[in-house]
Every structure is written in C-alpha cells, then in structure tokens.
Amino acid sequence: MVLGSYKTAICARAADPGILAKSQDGGIVTQLFAFALEEGIIDGAVVAGPGDEPFKPEPIVATTVAELLEARGTRYTICPNMSMIKEATRTYGLDKVGIVGTPCQIQALRKAQLYPMGMRSVPDKIALAVGIFCMENFPYQGLETMVEDLCNVKMESAVKMDIGKGKFSVYTERGAVSQIPLKLTHKFEQGGCHVCLDYVANLADVSTGSVGTPDGWSTVFVRTKVGEDVWGRAIGAGYFETKDIADVKPGLDLVTKLANEKISKNQKTLEERATFGVNKGLRNPYL
Amino acid sequence: MGLLSYLKEIFTGKQDAPEAPVAPAAPAAPTKVEVPQPAEAKPAQTPADVKVEQKPEETKMEELPVADKITIGHVHMSGCTGCLVSLADNYEGLFALLDNYADLVYCLTLADVRDIPKMDVALVEGSVCINDHHSVEDIKKARENATIVVALGACAAYGNVTRFARGGQWNQPQHESYLPIGDLIDVDLYLPACPPSKESIRNVAVMAYLLLKGTDEQKELAAAYLKPLMDLAARGVEACGCDLMVDVINQGLCMGCGTCVAACPVRAIDMVYGKPNIDREMCIKCGVCYAQCPRSFFNFDVINQFEAIGEAIDAAMGKGGE
Numbered sequence: 001m002v003l004g005s006y007k008t009a010i011c012a013r014a015a016d017p018g019i020l021a022k023s024q025d026g027g028i029v030t031q032l033f034a035f036a037l038e039e040g041i042i043d044g045a046v047v048a049g050p051g052d053e054p055f056k057p058e059p060i061v062a063t064t065v066a067e068l069l070e071a072r073g074t075r076y077t078i079c080p081n082m083s084m085i086k087e088a089t090r091t092y093g094l095d096k097v098g099i100v101g102t103p104c105q106i107q108a109l110r111k112a113q114l115y116p117m118g119m120r121s122v123p124d125k126i127a128l129a130v131g132i133f134c135m136e137n138f139p140y141q142g143l144e145t146m147v148e149d150l151c152n153v154k155m156e157s158a159v160k161m162d163i164g165k166g167k168f169s170v171y172t173e174r175g176a177v178s179q180i181p182l183k184l185t186h187k188f189e190q191g192g193c194h195v196c197l198d199y200v201a202n203l204a205d206v207s208t209g210s211v212g213t214p215d216g217w218s219t220v221f222v223r224t225k226v227g228e229d230v231w232g233r234a235i236g237a238g239y240f241e242t243k244d245i246a247d248v249k250p251g252l253d254l255v256t257k258l259a260n261e262k263i264s265k266n267q268k269t270l271e272e273r274a275t276f277g278v279n280k281g282l283r284n285p286y287l
Numbered sequence: 288m289g290l291l292s293y294l295k296e297i298f299t300g301k302q303d304a305p306e307a308p309v310a311p312a313a314p315a316a317p318t319k320v321e322v323p324q325p326a327e328a329k330p331a332q333t334p335a336d337v338k339v340e341q342k343p344e345e346t347k348m349e350e351l352p353v354a355d356k357i358t359i360g361h362v363h364m365s366g367c368t369g370c371l372v373s374l375a376d377n378y379e380g381l382f383a384l385l386d387n388y389a390d391l392v393y394c395l396t397l398a399d400v401r402d403i404p405k406m407d408v409a410l411v412e413g414s415v416c417i418n419d420h421h422s423v424e425d426i427k428k429a430r431e432n433a434t435i436v437v438a439l440g441a442c443a444a445y446g447n448v449t450r451f452a453r454g455g456q457w458n459q460p461q462h463e464s465y466l467p468i469g470d471l472i473d474v475d476l477y478l479p480a481c482p483p484s485k486e487s488i489r490n491v492a493v494m495a496y497l498l499l500k501g502t503d504e505q506k507e508l509a510a511a512y513l514k515p516l517m518d519l520a521a522r523g524v525e526a527c528g529c530d531l532m533v534d535v536i537n538q539g540l541c542m543g544c545g546t547c548v549a550a551c552p553v554r555a556i557d558m559v560y561g562k563p564n565i566d567r568e569m570c571i572k573c574g575v576c577y578a579q580c581p582r583s584f585f586n587f588d589v590i591n592q593f594e595a596i597g598e599a600i601d602a603a604m605g606k607g608g609e
Contacts, residue, residue, distance in 0.1 A: 059545065078561030080545025087549070101544070108546040108581035110593040115515070118550030118575035120373075120484035123597075137542065139561050190561070192542030192582070203593060224594050273539075283538045285582045 002259035004202025006221040007228050009252060011213045011243040024074040024162070025210040026218030028240075029100050029130050032206065034065045035234045036098055042127045045098030046088055047071040048079040054155040055147075056140050059084040061092050074132075076161055077140045078190070082108045089121045096127035102134040103198035110203045128230055131201020133209025133219075133255075135163075135262055142188030150185075151178035164210060194269045195285065199259040206231055212255040213248050219255060355500045358406040359492065360393030361439075362429045364422055365449055365465055366413025369482040370440035371396055374410070376485040380604045384489065388496040388603070408495050409433035410488075411474075414442045414449045414465040423471070430472040435495065438520065439488070441481045441573035443468045445526040448481070448571050467524040477519040479526065480575035481552045491516070493603050508589070508596075515584040519574075526574030528555060528565035530583075536562060540582040547576035 003009075013026030019034070020027045029047075036042040049060030049071045057079040062068045081101050088097045099109060106129055113123040138146070147153050147161070151170045160171040167179045201207035205227030212219040222231045234240060245252060273282040361371055371394070375381055385391055389408075393400045403409075409429045416422045430436055441447035442465075449465035468474055478491055491513070498509035528551075535541045543561035555569035556576060563576070577583050589596070 078543035078558075080543050080548065080558045080561070083545025083548035083558055085546075085549045102542075104542045104581065105544045107585060107590070108544045110590050111581050111585060112546060112549075112579065114490065114512075114590055114593055114596060115579070116484045116486045116490070117478060117480040118484065118552065118579045120486070122484075122549075123486045139543075141560070190542060191539040195540060195582075196542065197587075203591070283534065283540065285540055285585050286587060 002256060002263055003200050003221065003252070004198075004207075004223065006223045008222045008231075009245045010220045010222070011217050011245045011248045012220045012240045013217045015239055015241055019069070019072070020216070022069075022072045024072070024160075025216065026208070026213070026220075027072070028206075028208040028218045028220055029132065030068050030072050031239055032130060032230065032234060033062070033068050033098050033100070033128075035237065035239045036128055036230060037063075037065060037068070039233065039237075040096075041230055041233075042096045042098035043094040044088060044092060045100065045128075046081050046084045047100050048075065048081065053140075055143065055158065055161065061088045061094070063092070063094075073160065074162075075143075076163065077138050077143045081105050082112070085109065085112065085122055086119060089125045095125055097122075097125050098128040098130065099126065100130045100132065101201070101204075102137065103131060103201040103203075104134075104193075104196055106131040106201045106204045106207075107198060128226065129203075129205045131204025131207035133200050133207065133211055134196075135199065135258070136189040136193040136196075138185070138188050139190050142190070146180070146185055146188055150180045153178050194266055195273070196266055197263050197286070199262045200255065209255075211258055212245070212251055212253075213243075217243070217248070219245065219252070356387070357389050357408060357496050357499050358392045358404075359389040359408045359410065359495075360403065360406040360429075360433065361391070361396070362393070362403065362409050362411045362425065363395050364411060364413030364426060364443065364468065365416045366440060366442045368396065368412070370410075370412040370443075370488075373482040373485050374439075374488050377489050377604075380485075380489055383604045384492055389492060403428045403432050405432045407433070407499055408435045408437060408492075410437050410439040411443045411468050412439045414446050414467055415471055416464055417466055418464045426468055426471055434499075435475045436468075436472065437476045437478055437491065437495075438468055438474050439478055440483055441479050441526070441571070441575070444474075444477045444479045444520075445524060445572055445574050447573050450572070469520065469524040474520045476513060476516045477574075477578075478516060479519065479573060479578045480550070481571060481573040489604065490600060493600055508592075511586065511589050512596075515586055518584065519578060525572075526577065527572045528563075528567065528570040528576055530574070530577035531556075531563050531565065531580065534577065535580055535582050542582070544581060546579050546581060550575045550579035 014020050014031035019030050023030055033045045044061050044063035046059055047062050048057035051058040055075045057075045059079055059081045061084055081099060082105050088094050109129055112119045116123045147155055147158060147170055153170045153172055157172045158170050159173045162169045166182050168182055168185050169177055169179045171177050205224045207221045208218045210218055222228050270284055276282050391398050392404050392406050411429060415426050438444040442449050444467060446465055446467045478487060494509040494512045497505040531547055541562055545558055547563050548556045548558055553569050553571055555566045556563045
C-alpha cells in the first residue's frame with residue numbers, strides 16, 4: 001500500500017506541444033487543469049505561480065490557461081498552496097476549485113475537508129485535487145545554496161532544475177548542465193519532510209510524477225471517482241498521449257522502491273523521535 | 288417548532304400538515320410563499336422566483352419522525368451567536384439533520400424551551416461570565432444533563448475574544464470575568480474556530496449520531512473521527528497562534544503547506560520563508576490554526592477514507608449543504 005489505493009496507473013504526456021515545451025516532464029498537471037478549466041469542471045486552480053525571485057514560487061489562483069502556463073515546471077522549494085484555498089472559494093468566489101499539491105498539502109486538503117473547522121465553504125467545493133510525487137522539499141535559502149554555491153549557477157540564469165538518477169541537475173539558458181550528487185542536497189532538506197509517510201500523494205484524485213517513466217513522460221495514478229471521471233474525459237477528448245505502464249522502463253517497480261525507501265526511512269525517524277530524550281520524545285502527529 | 292417549520296417552508300417548500308392547528312396567529316405563516324423549485328421536481332418550467340400558490344392536495348405529509356434520533360441542545364453562554372448562525376448556515380442540511388438525525392431540544396433562539404433538559408449532545412457556545420450566577424448555573428446544568436458536551440467555537444473552548452480582545456494584550460478587568468467552559472466543567476469535545484464552519488458542525492453532528500445510534504462499524508468510525516477533537520479538549524483551555532510555533536515548528540513538524548494561513552479568521556498569519564509568521568497583535572486566540580494544521584493531528588485511519596466518508600455525509604444530508 002505504499003502507492004496508496006488507485007484505480008489505474010498510466011504512462012502519459014500532454015498532447016499539446018506548447019505545454020510540453022516548458023513543462024517539467026509530461027506536463028500532466030498543466031494539461032489536466034487546462035482541460036478541466038475549458039470543460040467547466042473547475043472554475044480555477046490553486047497552482048504555484050511565479051514569485052518575485054527566480055525559482056521562488058507563490059501560490060496563485062489561476063482562472064485562465066495563460067495563468068496555468070505561467071506556473072509550469074517544478075521549483076524545488078516550498079509553495080504554500082493551501083494558504084490560497086479559502087481565498088479561492090471566498091475572495092474569488094469559485095464554486096469548483098482545483099488544487100495541485102505535494103503529498104503533505106493534499107493530506108492537509110483532505111483533513112480540511114473532513115475537519116473543516118476554519119475552512120468555511122471549502123470542503124464541498126474541491127472539484128479536482130492533483131498530487132505530485134515528492135521525496136522531500138527545500139527551503140528557498142537551501143535551494144539557493146545548492147544552485148549557486150554547489151552547482152555554481154546563478155539563480156537568474158537557471159532555466160530548469162531536475163532531480164533524477166541520483167543527481168540534482170541545473171540547466172542554464174546557455175545550455176550548460178551542472179550536476180551534484182543528490183547526497184549533497186540532503187542537509188538542505190526541511191526537517192518537517194522527515195516525518196512524511198506519503199510519496200505519491202495517496203489522497204489526491206490524480207497523482208503524477210516523473211519517476212517510473214522515460215524522460216518527457218510522467219507516471220499517473222488515477223485514484224478516486226472524481227479523478228477517474230476527469231481523466232477519462234480528458235483521454236476521450238485527446239488531451240493526453242498514453243502508454244501502458246507495464247511496457248515502459250523502469251516502471252512501477254522503481255516507484256514502489258522509492259516509496260518504500262521514503263516511508264521506511266521516515267518511519268524510523270518517527271520512532272527515533274519518540275525516544276529522543278531520556279523518557280522524553282518529540283511529538284508524533286499521527287498518534 | 289413554530290419558527291422552525293416556518294423557516295423550513297421558506298427553504299424547502301414543504302408544509303408541516305400535522306402541526307397546522309397550532310399555527311400562531313400573529314405573523315402567521317403566509318398562504319402564499321415563494322417556493323424555490325427543487326431541481327428534480329419540475330425542470331425548467333417556472334423561474335425560481337415565481338410565486339406559486341401552495342396546493343393542499345400536493346402537500347406531502349411529513350414523514351414520521353425517525354424513532355431513534357439523538358437529542359441536541361444549543362447552550363448559549365457569552366458568545367455572539369455566530370456559532371449558531373454557522374449551524375443554521377447549513378440551510379437545507381440543517382433540516383435534513385433535524386428531520387432524520389437529531390431533535391433540537393433546547394436552543395434559546397430557535398426552540399421554545401426555557402430550562403436545560405436532558406439531552407445527548409450539548410453544543411455550548413460562548414464563555415461563562417462568572418459575574419452572572421445564571422450563566423454559572425446553566426453551564427453546570429448543561430454538564431449534568433448532557434451526555435456529550437461540545438465546546439462549539441473558540442469562546443467556549445478557549446475564551447477567544449471574550450478574554451483577550453487582541454493577542455498579547457494585558458487582560459482588563461472585564462476579561463477575567465469570562466472563563467472558557469473547560470475551566471468550570473469537563474468538556475468532551477472541542478470544535479474550535481471563530482466560528483467553526485457550518486460543514487464542521489454538520490460533520491460532528493452526523494458523527495455524534497453515528498456514535499450514539501449507529502451500527503458497531505459506524506460507532507467505530509465515529510469514535511475514530513471524534514477522537515482528535517476529544518484530544519483537543521483534553522489539551523487544555525489555552526490557545527494561541529503561538530501553538531504553531533511551540534507544538535509544530537519547534538517540534539520540527541512544519542512543512543510549510545499554508546493551511547494555517549487559510550484557516551485564520553483574522554488574517555493574522557502569513558508565510559515567510561516557508562513557515563507561518565504570526566502577527567500576535569491580530570491573533571484572537573481561537574485555536575483554529577493549530578487544530579486545522581495537518582501536523583497537529585492526522586489520523587490516517589479516518590482521513591484515508593475521505594472519499595467514502597464524504598459520500599456518506601452527502602447521502603445523509605440528501606446532498607444538502609449550501
């Protein structure tokens with residue numbers, strides 16, 4: 001169950017080359033929200049929009065495809081998307097809200113739906129929650145150190161960052177690629193990530209990430225009835241190219257392996273926290 | 288039921304035939320009412336705001352009350368009635384609740400009952416003014432007469448604005464008069480926030496029903512659902528935005544999702560460097576940021592079932608809500 005419950009797993013990428021041009025991998029999130037927006041499945045979506053500094057995202061409520069396109073691509077730092085969820089329903093007045101988030105943000109969303117003490121008008125208005133795979137996240141200053149000090153690339157000249165095959169890579173606008181072993185980045189991870197027991201956004205309607213599929217493609221899990229409905233319609237309308245996940249390398253085995261690694265490592269952290277002092281420990285939020 | 292059935296008529300167009308004889312004379316229920324047409328009843332025939340005369344032969348008899356309803360009371364201490372408004376904001380959902388799951392046996396605003404009766408669930412709104420002996424007696428009586436006491440909203444749970452108008456402010460003489468109900472009685476369950484959302488009150492009401500009247504399986508689910516809210520009650524009568532600092536960030540648990548920012552009713556929180564920054568001058572100490580935080584409590588056994596629980600609540604409400 002490290003991959004959560006899902007109805008189908010697919011290898012997919014966006015059919016729109018315009019989306020793929022600047023997307024992280026298969027452009028799944030942007031394409032799916034663009035479809036949902038055009039079809040009226042959602043009125044808008046909370047996404048990681050551009051911020052004041054390079055690769056520092058700010059959560060925005062995107063209500064047009066143009067705004068969605070601005071939010072393409074992964075930025076490996078914190079973007080508090082949940083902070084805009086009530087803005088979306090109250091200030092923007094949206095009745096059908098989409099949201100993309102890391103596994104922890106999707107957990108926060110589902111808690112907000114089941115225990116909505118301070119979430120008036122939110123629980124019944126979530127129309128599509130898209131989760132992204134996540135091993136850990138970095139505070140912005142940590143990311144800056146990794147890129148500028150370790151990779152020796154100015155944040156301003158970076159056009160893309162990527163984690164895969166054991167490396168953290170930064171691509172510059174002039175075509176240079178700077179890589180460091182992933183091991184060097186561990187100390188910059190934010191502490192709160194080390195108690196997380198979810199790798200592939202188990203509670204999302206649809207979750208997606210690069211792991212398991214070839215470059216330029218994404219692994220997609222369709223999890224809920226809502227997810228199944230939206231995904232089915234998007235496929236029917238030709239918005240995605242798909243391949244059978246069983247036919248691609250490295251496939252779900254790698255996703256399962258990484259999920260197991262993350263969860264067992266963080267389970268161990270939780271156990272260590274419980275007996276951290278002498279007859280004293282640090283809090284476990286899951287008890 | 289005078290006021291209630293009148294309200295119900297406005298919202299659902301249903302008439303309570305059996306109760307007709309005792310219809311009050313004064314602002315009596317009008318014979319012509321504006322009836323919002325239920326979508327499935329008559330599709331696209333009359334515009335929603337057209338006046339429709341009620342035809343007696345079309346009036347459905349109210350279904351027999353469900354025998355096994357629970358009894359709920361709303362006990363009003365020193366609060367602004369906002370929590371009760373939040374309950375009423377469920378609109379048709381409130382009627383679904385009252386029709387099928389709960390009788391409102393005590394509520395100064397909506398039910399004509401003067402003394403606090405025996406009841407299954409007491410929703411207590413507001414803090415206790417200890418300079419008013421009636422309030423003190425009432426809260427004690429509520430504890431005696433109710434099986435489950437719920438602190439509905441932040442005033443009952445933590446004092447909220449009745450104790451500290453603004454965060455960090457020295458308490459003024461009038462502030463020490465108001466105690467969270469947990470200072471006087473044992474409280475079973477907290478539903479913090481100012482006010483708790485209508486959806487959260489609805490969910491707790493449904494779960495309370497399942498806990499008291501459900502099958503064994505439903506009881507188990509309801510108990511699991513309510514446990515974190517009981518833990519909040521056990522946690523104490525003090526809350527503050529600082530709880531995020533003390534019990535989440537200092538514990539190394541914050542991952543910067545931003546939920547607290549959305550939950551805060553006074554916009555006292557913003558995200559700085561990926562962590563919540565609390566404006567203590569703005570904080571009203573309602574406790575919702577901590578309660579809503581996914582790292583204050585997160586019970587996989589319940590939240591993993593979000594889809595099924597959401598569907599069950601929708602079904603229970605007859606797709607009620609707003």
